[in-house]
Amino acid sequence: MKIARTTRGALAGLVLLGGLGCAAQMETVERVAQGPRAEALFLGRSFLTNGREPSFDERRMWEDRLDDRVSRYLREHPEMERTTRYSDFRFWRQVGLGSARGEVRTLLDEPDEETVDPALMAALARQHWPEISRRAREAWVYPLGWVIYFDEQGVTDVVRRIGTVERLGQ
Numbered sequence: 331m332k333i334a335r336t337t338r339g340a341l342a343g344l345v346l347l348g349g350l351g352c353a354a355q356m357e358t359v360e361r362v363a364q365g366p367r368a369e370a371l372f373l374g375r376s377f378l379t380n381g382r383e384p385s386f387d388e389r390r391m392w393e394d395r396l397d398d399r400v401s402r403y404l405r406e407h408p409e410m411e412r413t414t415r416y417s418d419f420r421f422w423r424q425v426g427l428g429s430a431r432g433e434v435r436t437l438l439d440e441p442d443e444e445t446v447d448p449a450l451m452a453a454l455a456r457q458h459w460p461e462i463s464r465r466a467r468e469a470w471v472y473p474l475g476w477v478i479y480f481d482e483q484g485v486t487d488v489v490r491r492i493g494t495v496e497r498l499g500q
Contacts, residue, residue: 358492359456364418365425365488366476368396368437374474396423396437403436425478429485434470434478441470441478451479455489462487 372392376384384392400420403410407430410416415433418424425434445451451469452459454477465486466479475491 356493359454359458360490360492361455361458361462362488362490363427365429365434365478365485366438366472366474368423371438371472371474371476378473399436403432407432425485425488427485427488428483431480431484434485438472441472443471445469445471454491455479455487458487458489462489 372389373383376382376388400423404420410419410433413428415426415428418426419429419433419437423437425437446468448463451466452463454469454471455462455466462479465481467482468480470478470480472478475493477489477491478485479487479489
């Protein structure tokens, strides 16, 4: 009886590990209305680079630099205050549909990759490409699975590539 329970428990554990192993290779591509927040990318980059959360001083320095960049951008683009994106940019520090390239760079820094190749943009967008392709002319790839698509004016679409195991942790 004891052996049967142990065997059943071990078998269930193996099935769970096998399922997680397969799930780790699966990925979901979600089309979202809002892009990443600057702080989320900062924290993600810190984990990817250093394997840890930023220290208090690192976070404070980053926040000061971001405040300076946002203030400078708003001084150079006073018309931004009259847009619906102003609050997202100024207070939430979040990229959204319609954001200009300069706004995205101000909040998120340089992308890991920029592409105008339709085949690569289609691969990044997967099932959403037929809709996204109507307007997108360029894509910027950021950490944590974020891909931001642009036309001549600004952000047209945002997708997030999420691995199954990552979704389980959220």
